[in-house]
Amino acid sequence: MSNYVTPILTTDRLTLRPLTRSDADDLYAVFSDPAVMRYWSAEPWTSVASAEKAISQALDAYRDASEVRFGVELAQSGILVGTVNLHHFFGQNRRCELGYALGSAWWGKGYATEALSAALDYGFHELRLNRVEADIDPRNAASAAVLERLGFRK
Ligand SMILES: CC(C)(COP(=O)(O)OP(=O)(O)OC[C@H]1O[C@@H](n2cnc3c(N)ncnc32)[C@H](O)[C@@H]1OP(=O)(O)O)[C@@H](O)C(=O)NCCC(=O)NCCS
Numbered sequence: 001m002s003n004y005v006t007p008i009l010t011t012d013r014l015t016l017r018p019l020t021r022s023d024a025d026d027l028y029a030v031f032s033d034p035a036v037m038r039y040w041s042a043e044p045w046t047s048v049a050s051a052e053k054a055i056s057q058a059l060d061a062y063r064d065a066s067e068v069r070f071g072v073e074l075a076q077s078g079i080l081v082g083t084v085n086l087h088h089f090f091g092q093n094r095r096c097e098l099g100y101a102l103g104s105a106w107w108g109k110g111y112a113t114e115a116l117s118a119a120l121d122y123g124f125h126e127l128r129l130n131r132v133e134a135d136i137d138p139r140n141a142a143s144a145a146v147l148e149r150l151g152f153r154k
Pocket of ligand 1: 035036037039040099100101102103106107108109110111112113114134135136137140141142143145146
């Protein structure tokens with residue numbers, strides 16, 4: 001049994017929280033958008049069943065505490081705008097990978113920086129991680145800009 005619990009985190013404008021089955025439509029809206037999936041290693045979703053499957057996998061991960069998978073919600077409206085994951089944990093060297101996506105309507109407002117900063121703070125301080133890695137397409141300039149601002153090095 002791992003100990004990578006997904007808690008509720010709050011920032012000035014966002015709530016990071018576990019996904020629930022009622023998030024399926026909002027999650028589908030994010031991951032069915034070709035702009036969001038442009039540099040993702042999968043095709044855009046074409047059916048809400050993909051969202052339901054992803055939520056089922058998240059619920060399994062919560063049960064085993066094997067991965068941290070946040071839904072990212074706007075604090076004011078409660079709209080689910082994306083996800084942030086800490087996954088691929090290696091307990092022995094206390095490292096993991098970071099994954100994230102926001103719906104394109106919410107890009108360029110600093111939300112990714114705000115959400116990732118809270119998730120990394122949780123990872124380094126509460127989970128006592130030693131290293132977090134992000135694997136990005138080199139053409140994904142927005143993603144690279146966010147990571148560099150957060151202190152990641154190539
Ligand atoms: C990557 C992503 C999460 C960034 O979200 P965001 O909320 O727009 O990020 P922020 O607003 O916090 O910061 C974006 C930064 O990138 C910069 N940026 C945005 N588009 C850019 C582009 N095409 N070229 C260069 N920089 C760009 C912005 O100017 C901003 O930097 P600044 O604040 O210094 O000006 C979002 O674009 C996304 O979900 N993309 C699709 C999924 C994805 O690619 N995920 C990452 C997989 S590794």
